[in-house]
Amino acid sequence: MPDAHDERSGNGSRAAAISNGTVRLLNEYTGRGPTRARTYINDQLVSIVLRDGLTKGERSLVTEGESALVLDMRKAFQRTMRDDLVALVEDVTGGTVIAFLSANHIDPDIAVETFVLEGNHEEEHA
Numbered sequence: 001m002p003d004a005h006d007e008r009s010g011n012g013s014r015a016a017a018i019s020n021g022t023v024r025l026l027n028e029y030t031g032r033g034p035t036r037a038r039t040y041i042n043d044q045l046v047s048i049v050l051r052d053g054l055t056k057g058e059r060s061l062v063t064e065g066e067s068a069l070v071l072d073m074r075k076a077f078q079r080t081m082r083d084d085l086v087a088l089v090e091d092v093t094g095g096t097v098i099a100f101l102s103a104n105h106i107d108p109d110i111a112v113e114t115f116v117l118e119g120n121h122e123e124e125h126a
Contacts, residue, residue, distance in 0.1 A: 014041060014092050014093060015038075015039035015040070015041050016039070017092045018039040018041075018046065018048060018088065018089060018092050019037040019038060019039045019048060021088040021092070022039075022048050022088065022113060023037050023050075025081055025084050025085060026050070026053060026081075029080065029081050030053075030055055030077055031055055032053070032054075032055045033053065034050040034051055034052055034053035034111070035051060035052040035053075036050070036051040037049070037050045037051075041093070043119065044095070044116055044117040044118070045115070045116060046089055046093065046114070046117065047112060047113070047114045047115075048112065048113045048114075049111075049112055050110065050112070051108070051109060053109060054070065054109050058070045058073070058074075062106055062107075070106065071104055074111070075102075075104075078102040078113075085100065085113060086100055086115070089115045095117035095119075096117060097115045097118075098116055098117065099115070099116040100113075100114070100116075101113075101116075102114070
């Protein structure tokens with residue numbers, strides 16, 4: 001069940017919308033969404049932590065020692081989903097994504113999707 005967290009007050013509904021949208025997209029692309037998603041929004045950084053997202057088939061591959069194959073497949077899904085994920089974050093935040101980073105971990109089953117939004121570069125060095 002997606003839940004939302006935000007470092008700045010007033011962004012809880014935006015964080016929830018990003019969590020819910022990300023779970024929906026993962027379900028559409030992989031056939032199964034994660035059981036938990038939590039979005040963190042802080043200045044120009046949006047990060048989503050997703051838990052328990054591997055499919056039954058991927059878990060079977062991991063059991064058979066094919067973790068590297070599963071991670072490669074997940075990278076392929078993330079490349080394929082990139083435009084939809086970026087559009088979701090831009091629509092919800094009203095910002096422009098200038099960088100998208102994505103990573104998966106097998107045990108525990110955790111993925112992180114991180115977006116950097118365009119902002120005032122002087123503030124970034126503070």
